[in-house]
Amino acid sequence: MTGVGAGPVLKVFAALVYAFLLSPVLIVIVISFSADSFIVFPPTGLSLQWYGRLFGHPALMAGLQFSLVIAVIVSVLSLALGVPAAYALAKGNFRGREALANLFLAPILLPTLVLGLALLLFFQPLRLTATIPGLVLGHLCVTLPFVVRMMTTAFATLPDEVEAAAATLGAPPWRVAQRVTLPLAMPGLLAAAALSFLLSFDETVISLFLSGPRASTLPVEMVRYVEGRTDPMIAALSVLLIAGTLVIVIAVEKLVGVTRAIGR
């Protein structure tokens, strides 16, 4: 790929880019173990005190719990609504299929700021702001297009003949879905579930518009916290979030890898 001599230069360059990209993360990790009471780098001593305080912080812990609940509901609903829609878009043969596919993808193109404001104006008269249904609906605007897009691709690459074979062998449509289509689409399903979970958990802008005093997601609570002060507690929280995300990504990678291996 590269000539002799270009190799080392390129490697050093790549290493520098990675170092640049990862250095904030590394700094955050170091600060999270700080023994100081405000942010200094490098810290004068190491401790776990900020982790301890984090778990004792009621607003952030409530936000975390609330975010987890929302993310789980959003993932389940995204799959429940997005998977059948994607199947119809990938395999169906009906008028306006193209238009419908574009409609499903449209929210991706909209800045979340606009989406958040629109949802706020729309939800306020319906008394849906600062409620679980309101936030779930708001997050679905973000996750559903992604799930539909991922699963449309996943279904489109499944050969029609495999499903047709199941039908000729006596399987009615729901049995074909259960025994053939869904198992073969499993890697895509897992990835879509993980993605909608992470997108919902991470969603800040829409949540800022739709949250209220007794119903705030973790990112909203974090924004509120850092408005007041900056101390290493937020670094400790960041480290936990990074670790959680990594666990999900690695788990999906492993599962999808395994499913692929036993698949084809």
Place this chain on the structure above:
Amino acid sequence: MPSLSIQGLTKRYGATVAVDGLSLDVGAGEAVALLGPSGCGKTTTLRMVAGLIEPGDGSIRLDGVDITRQPAYRRGMGYVFQSYALFPHMSVSANVGFGLDERGVGRAERDQRVSQALDLVRLQGLGHRKPKELSGGQQQRVALARALVIKPAVLLLDESLSNLDSKLRDAMRQEIRDIQRALSITTLFVTHDQIEAFTMCDRIAVMEKGRIAQIGSARDIYDDPVSRFVAQFVGRANVLPLTRTGDGLSLAGAPVSVSSVPTGDVDLFIRPQLVKLLAPSEPASGLDRLTGKVTRVSFVGERVEVVVDTAAGRIIVEPPAGTTPPDEGADIGVGWRPADARAFRREDA
């Protein structure tokens, strides 16, 4: 085994008519080949019979019962796809047992029938493998076993051998034919390969542009093609332009006779095996004849092929085995019985 009856089957895709009023009867236990060039509507026909495509018009009956609007999963037909379409996430046994599960067959009986089916296609002991761990020929057998194990009302095969190499194909032809005969399964077999059609089926339906051009035994179709298309698609033929003379026909000035002659410009068709080589001046009673020069003698496997250039055009002759072929460059005569020649209307080039 039930009989299959197709009447006026039609399928349009926008402006293309994929299948155009096709009618065909397959007797109980009979194997019929749908033979035709690519794009003539064979797959579409087979899929309509299986219930995978909804017909635009026409009817399909199984033992007299109309199944035209019945969904595929109720028809109980065994379909072997060109791509095999095995379930990649299931073992060979699970693939073969799929149709039995859907029929609610108990575990013990299921296992027994799966292993019988695997025996039948000589795949004993490979039940635990995944399809991707098998060769193309083995996958083909799994697809066949999977279709046979449900004791299908009709067996439908779509170009099922075209992905195999030629040696394997020969073996599978025999095997499938033997199984079809032994179980006497009503079979509809789609192919564009005439050897496959000839060796595997009782009757052949030659398809052209969504219709059946001719149906009959291999012999009938080869000896007595009803149209120019059939004569050219099945087997080989010499095609020579005929000219009309006062009351008859001639080939480059030599008078010839042909039994039935359509109106308009016509060509003479004669099979290479039915042309005899004659000495240049040899009188040949009862034969129409031409003279020419041998331009090439080639050995095509076990056959000899002699190419003769005549005033009417190039003629390929396949003399019977054991004849001493003439020398290249020699003057020679060629002749045939008028009863063996056919005349078909010339196509606009």
